[in-house]
Amino acid sequence: MKLVVTESYEKSSRLLADMFEEVIAGKKNAVLGLATGSSPEGMYECLVEDYRAGKVDFSQIHTINLDEYCGLSRSHTQSFGYFMDRRLFSKVNIKEENIMLIDGTASAEEQAERYDTFLREHPIDILVLGIGTNGHIGFNEPEAVFHANTHQVELAKETIQANSRFFDKAQDVPASAITMGMAGIAGARKVVLIASGEAKADAIKRLFADDLVDPMLPCSILKVCRDATVVIDRTLYERMKA
Numbered sequence: 001m002k003l004v005v006t007e008s009y010e011k012s013s014r015l016l017a018d019m020f021e022e023v024i025a026g027k028k029n030a031v032l033g034l035a036t037g038s039s040p041e042g043m044y045e046c047l048v049e050d051y052r053a054g055k056v057d058f059s060q061i062h063t064i065n066l067d068e069y070c071g072l073s074r075s076h077t078q079s080f081g082y083f084m085d086r087r088l089f090s091k092v093n094i095k096e097e098n099i100m101l102i103d104g105t106a107s108a109e110e111q112a113e114r115y116d117t118f119l120r121e122h123p124i125d126i127l128v129l130g131i132g133t134n135g136h137i138g139f140n141e142p143e144a145v146f147h148a149n150t151h152q153v154e155l156a157k158e159t160i161q162a163n164s165r166f167f168d169k170a171q172d173v174p175a176s177a178i179t180m181g182m183a184g185i186a187g188a189r190k191v192v193l194i195a196s197g198e199a200k201a202d203a204i205k206r207l208f209a210d211d212l213v214d215p216m217l218p219c220s221i222l223k224v225c226r227d228a229t230v231v232i233d234r235t236l237y238e239r240m241k242a
């Protein structure tokens with residue numbers, strides 16, 4: 001697991017977009033694993049900018065997103081599907097049939113089966129991850145065990161609290177979600193986690209504190225991924241060292 005420290009969030013975003021574009025340049029029909037939240041927003045902006053400049057082509061690209069809130073449909077403004085449509089899918093030439101999203105309104109078992117079948121047949125070529133303040137990735141919350149497969153999860157209190165900024169009030173945040181499990185994440189050929197902001201300093205510090213892979217710190221799975229990079233900016237780095 002590599003650590004890369006950049007000068008700013010913007011520089012981190014550019015670096016991630018370049019990593020994605022390098023994979024796409026080598027494989028036109030690459031499978032991109034995508035995350036939502038504020039952390040990857042800058043990367044999506046860079047990808048859209050480069051698409052408009054003719055530097056990247058999504059016409060044969062496949063995508064699969066990490067997670068979705070239970071109960072929210074793609075047209076719900078707080079759903080991750082809606083986020084992806086707004087930030088990326090509606091702005092580039094990706095084909096609708098090549099987009100894999102969890103349907104938060106359908107049965108969790110059915111969605112999990114559909115996701116895991118896809119992942120077995122199409123391992124992810126490059127996956128972007130954000131990180132929760134408690135070290136979660138996707139919606140794999142700190143638990144006694146890692147869940148290999150896609151599954152439904154009850155969200156931790158701190159996750160509901162952190163994500164309430166996108167909703168009118170904390171009570172509106174769904175209490176559960178469906179997330180890709182550790183097999184899908186660790187099966188990715190390349191994983192890049194982006195973190196920025198003080199709130200993430202503790203989780204990143206814990207991640208680099210030792211060699212342990214601990215289900216109570218879900219991001220620690222990156223230590224056994226074949227090619228994992230953590231990209232943070234200098235402000236976060238100074239904070240984590242303090």
Ligand code: GLP
Pocket residue numbers: 035036037038039040066067129130131132136137138139159163
């Ligand atoms: C949610 C998502 C995660 C994301 C996390 C952090 O919980 N399920 O995939 O990494 O939020 O979000 P942000 O980047 O907005 O801090």
